[in-house]
Amino acid sequence: MSVLGIVSEYNPFHNGHKYHLEQSKVLCGSDYVVCVMSGNFIQRGEPAVIDKWARAEMALLSGVDLVIELPVVYAMSSAEFFAYGAVKILDSIGITDFICFGSEAGSLDELNNIADILNSEPEKYKSSLKGFLSEGLSFPAARENALNIYLKAAGHKSDNPGELIKGSNNILAIEYLKALKKSGSKIKPQTIKRIANTYSSDKLEGTISSATAIRSHILSMEEMKKNRTSKASDLQVLMDSLADSLPPLCFSILQREFKAGRGPVFSADFESSVLSALRRMNAEEISKLPYIAEGLENRIKSAADISGSLNSLIENVSTKRYTRTRIQRCLFSILTGLKNKEFLEFNLWGGPQYIRILGFNNKGRQLLSEINKYASLPVIIKTADFKNSCNPLLSKMLDIESASTDQYVLAYSGQDNKKSGQEYTRNIVFLC
Amino acid sequence: MSVLGIVSEYNPFHNGHKYHLEQSKVLCGSDYVVCVMSGNFIQRGEPAVIDKWARAEMALLSGVDLVIELPVVYAMSSAEFFAYGAVKILDSIGITDFICFGSEAGSLDELNNIADILNSEPEKYKSSLKGFLSEGLSFPAARENALNIYLKAAGHKSDNPGELIKGSNNILAIEYLKALKKSGSKIKPQTIKRIANTYSSDKLEGTISSATAIRSHILSMEEMKKNRTSKASDLQVLMDSLADSLPPLCFSILQREFKAGRGPVFSADFESSVLSALRRMNAEEISKLPYIAEGLENRIKSAADISGSLNSLIENVSTKRYTRTRIQRCLFSILTGLKNKEFLEFNLWGGPQYIRILGFNNKGRQLLSEINKYASLPVIIKTADFKNSCNPLLSKMLDIESASTDQYVLAYSGQDNKKSGQEYTRNIVFLC
Numbered sequence: 001m002s003v004l005g006i007v008s009e010y011n012p013f014h015n016g017h018k019y020h021l022e023q024s025k026v027l028c029g030s031d032y033v034v035c036v037m038s039g040n041f042i043q044r045g046e047p048a049v050i051d052k053w054a055r056a057e058m059a060l061l062s063g064v065d066l067v068i069e070l071p072v073v074y075a076m077s078s079a080e081f082f083a084y085g086a087v088k089i090l091d092s093i094g095i096t097d098f099i100c101f102g103s104e105a106g107s108l109d110e111l112n113n114i115a116d117i118l119n120s121e122p123e124k125y126k127s128s129l130k131g132f133l134s135e136g137l138s139f140p141a142a143r144e145n146a147l148n149i150y151l152k153a154a155g156h157k158s159d160n161p162g163e164l165i166k167g168s169n170n171i172l173a174i175e176y177l178k179a180l181k182k183s184g185s186k187i188k189p190q191t192i193k194r195i196a197n198t199y200s201s202d203k204l205e206g207t208i209s210s211a212t213a214i215r216s217h218i219l220s221m222e223e224m225k226k227n228r229t230s231k232a233s234d235l236q237v238l239m240d241s242l243a244d245s246l247p248p249l250c251f252s253i254l255q256r257e258f259k260a261g262r263g264p265v266f267s268a269d270f271e272s273s274v275l276s277a278l279r280r281m282n283a284e285e286i287s288k289l290p291y292i293a294e295g296l297e298n299r300i301k302s303a304a305d306i307s308g309s310l311n312s313l314i315e316n317v318s319t320k321r322y323t324r325t326r327i328q329r330c331l332f333s334i335l336t337g338l339k340n341k342e343f344l345e346f347n348l349w350g351g352p353q354y355i356r357i358l359g360f361n362n363k364g365r366q367l368l369s370e371i372n373k374y375a376s377l378p379v380i381i382k383t384a385d386f387k388n389s390c391n392p393l394l395s396k397m398l399d400i401e402s403a404s405t406d407q408y409v410l411a412y413s414g415q416d417n418k419k420s421g422q423e424y425t426r427n428i429v430f431l432c
Numbered sequence: 433m434s435v436l437g438i439v440s441e442y443n444p445f446h447n448g449h450k451y452h453l454e455q456s457k458v459l460c461g462s463d464y465v466v467c468v469m470s471g472n473f474i475q476r477g478e479p480a481v482i483d484k485w486a487r488a489e490m491a492l493l494s495g496v497d498l499v500i501e502l503p504v505v506y507a508m509s510s511a512e513f514f515a516y517g518a519v520k521i522l523d524s525i526g527i528t529d530f531i532c533f534g535s536e537a538g539s540l541d542e543l544n545n546i547a548d549i550l551n552s553e554p555e556k557y558k559s560s561l562k563g564f565l566s567e568g569l570s571f572p573a574a575r576e577n578a579l580n581i582y583l584k585a586a587g588h589k590s591d592n593p594g595e596l597i598k599g600s601n602n603i604l605a606i607e608y609l610k611a612l613k614k615s616g617s618k619i620k621p622q623t624i625k626r627i628a629n630t631y632s633s634d635k636l637e638g639t640i641s642s643a644t645a646i647r648s649h650i651l652s653m654e655e656m657k658k659n660r661t662s663k664a665s666d667l668q669v670l671m672d673s674l675a676d677s678l679p680p681l682c683f684s685i686l687q688r689e690f691k692a693g694r695g696p697v698f699s700a701d702f703e704s705s706v707l708s709a710l711r712r713m714n715a716e717e718i719s720k721l722p723y724i725a726e727g728l729e730n731r732i733k734s735a736a737d738i739s740g741s742l743n744s745l746i747e748n749v750s751t752k753r754y755t756r757t758r759i760q761r762c763l764f765s766i767l768t769g770l771k772n773k774e775f776l777e778f779n780l781w782g783g784p785q786y787i788r789i790l791g792f793n794n795k796g797r798q799l800l801s802e803i804n805k806y807a808s809l810p811v812i813i814k815t816a817d818f819k820n821s822c823n824p825l826l827s828k829m830l831d832i833e834s835a836s837t838d839q840y841v842l843a844y845s846g847q848d849n850k851k852s853g854q855e856y857t858r859n860i861v862f863l864c
Binding site: 227420 | 659660701702704705707708709711712736737738739740741744767769835838839842844846847848849850851852853
């Protein structure tokens with residue numbers, strides 16, 4: 001039994017994910033796949049386009065055997081903490097042999113090299129990083145420059161060896177490696193080359209498109225429907241090209257969910273709530289959110305006063321130093337209720353407090369019985385059983401998850417869909 | 433110089449208001465009219481359909497000479513506190529000779545009689561009220577029954593003399609009288625008969641319709657526009673009948689405001705914000721809102737969990753005892769930020785803390801110079817001058833007003849319209 005661990009948002013599951021999954025299985029020679037998946041809010045600080053139960057179902061229909069939730073505390077977090085949370089979970093289940101992630105680099109050597117430097121922070125690297133930061137460079141730019149200098153001094157042949165850390169997949173890959181090393185995990189890392197420019201392309205292209213492109217395609221379709229000005233045939237063309245980008249079963253789930261009023265969910269659905277809440281908060285209250293530092297609370301407060309939309313608010317606050325995604329994570333933490341104090345406490349006490357199963361198939365059921373033997377954290381099948389756990393950190397983490405879902409479902413249509421408490425009432429996904 | 437005081441919401445100003453205003457002037461023989469008007473939120477616990485500056489302009493164009501704001505603390509309050517706030521302001525300006533209000537009764541005798549009973553609470557009345565309440569009757573029903581028994585015992589000829597207190601205008605009229613008596617005010621009350629059934633009719637009828645009917649008419653027009661399914665000619669018919677219900681100049685203001693993206697504003701515009709905020713509040717936080725008593729916080733919390741809309745939330749919470757309007761006032765206080773503790777403190781320290789002028793014409797300018805001589809409260813022409821008043825209660829009341837406007841404007845369209853701080857930047861309305 002060889003178990004492969006995958007970390008993904010599957011937002012939504014598309015043909016590119018399927019390709020990555022199949023390649024990873026071959027590369028690692030694994031016959032079982034566990035996926036650690038983001039829940040209802042994702043790393044960029046946004047809601048997922050459809051909920052975690054539907055996305056878990058998509059994954060199970062496409063080659064994943066067991067889906068574990070990455071708690072929103074880590075799912076909607078920086079690359080470092082996202083990877084930290086995911087690796088911690090894959091390690092805690094006690095049965096993961098491999099982790100395979102996409103990267104622009106496509107091979108581990110360079111990524112490992114950089115991960116080591118970032119983990120050990122040699123004096124030379126540190127002082128040059130400090131220098132670039134004091135020159136006013138953004139953190140990513142300063143880090144790239146410092147890596148360039150350090151790596152070239154260490155004999156690297158390339159002109160820009162630090163450039164590697166620009167790729168968004170490389171960044172996550174390096175964070176996985178850092179976390180694996182720091183945790184002393186026995187999980188073996190593997191990587192598969194991803195073509196960088198398709199990730200951020202915002203148009204559908206053939207059968208392999210990025211999740212970003214798929215989501216913005218869905219958004220356009222929604223706007224066309226709302227305006228009621230488009231011809232049915234135009235909408236059909238868009239629907240057909242969407243269908244081309246997803247495995248057929250996943251596309252059916254997407255359609256089923258939308259028809260039932262559960263999505264598509266976008267940031268804009270939370271615009272009023274976030275703007276209204278911000279206007280009622282003072283700078284001190286804002287400063288208690290996670291990812292706030294050095295007076296950012298005042299920037300947010302002032303921007304909230306003059307901004308009439310979420311987008312302009314984010315535009316008004318973000319700078320080189322405070323990226324859009326960081327601001328978005330702050331803002332959506334107003335909804336999830338996560339405070340910085342709690343975030344630090346979770347990190348201090350080992351990160352994820354539980355292994356929460358979202359779904360499994362028959363092979364996943366076998367995995368589950370193995371996990372029950374070897375897991376170093378409580379395994380949650382039925383969340384309601386853990387509602388009043390005697391571990392206050394576990395309770396708190398689950399409370400935040402539930403609160404985030406209570407907010408997420410407000411973007412649905414239909415009275416029943418919007419009910420709160422779904423974290424405790426929705427069934428685990430079992431595909432036999 | 434004879435000064436008539438009027439209290440109204442003018443939401444929006446319509447032909448019925450104009451009729452009432454003209455009749456009142458004749459009845460009181462007054463040549464000057466001061467109106468105490470609700471701001472951006474009204475007594476029913478809802479936003480006004482257009483903002484207070486536009487509504488003040490309507491009033492000034494229709495026979496009112498000076499408009500003073502009823503602070504939202506009292507404007508969005510029970511009949512008792514609404515009347516208390518308004519009478520306090522009319523009294524505090526030191527120049528009001530008359531107050532003239534509509535009533536179903538149409539004459540003061542019976543209203544005065546009931547006001548006296550409610551103010552003095554004779555033992556016999558009190559014990560029978562208590563008895564009816566303990567039988568499970570709602571407060572209005574118990575009060576009506578207790579008044580019936582008391583008045584008949586006192587020799588009243590009618591079968592149901594307490595029935596008078598059923599009329600919504602009578603209720604307010606009695607509260608004005610109670611407040612006048614309690615404050616020892618020298619303002620002379622007058623009343624004009626209103627026909628009860630037109631007040632709550634929800635269809636436009638000829639040239640005199642209720643504000644409720646006008647607002648629901650505007651709402652239907654908005655829904656037709658949104659659906660984009662209606663013919664332009666259908667919309668024109670609706671627009672024409674709306675035009676029939678308002679003085680032409682007021683109708684123009686309504687059109688101007690809507691065209692500028694400032695309204696129409698409805699409760700539904702705050703649905704997401706209120707539902708999202710309630711889900712983030714616990715019962716203890718809810719219990720700190722005004723008008724919450726005896727476990728109502730738990731009812732609201734449970735209802736928020738199962739309700740997908742503001743309307744169903746209110747339906748789920750309201751009972752005979754907790755009326756819809758009371759629940760609405762609680763819910764919208766989440767947005768204004770008013771807490772019960774502050775509400776009690778304002779009441780303890782004389783109610784309204786200032787005389788805030790919203791607008792005036794040339795005659796109003798003369799009134800203003802008189803008010804400046806005789807007023808017993810600070811007169812605010814420029815709110816910004818009072819932003820850091822050394823009276824903490826005045827500051828707090830103005831803060832709440834500003835916070836409520838910061839929320840109100842989020843229902844507008846357009847970046848500039850939505851800016852916060854308008855309480856301090858919008859100009860006073862001056863019509864020369």
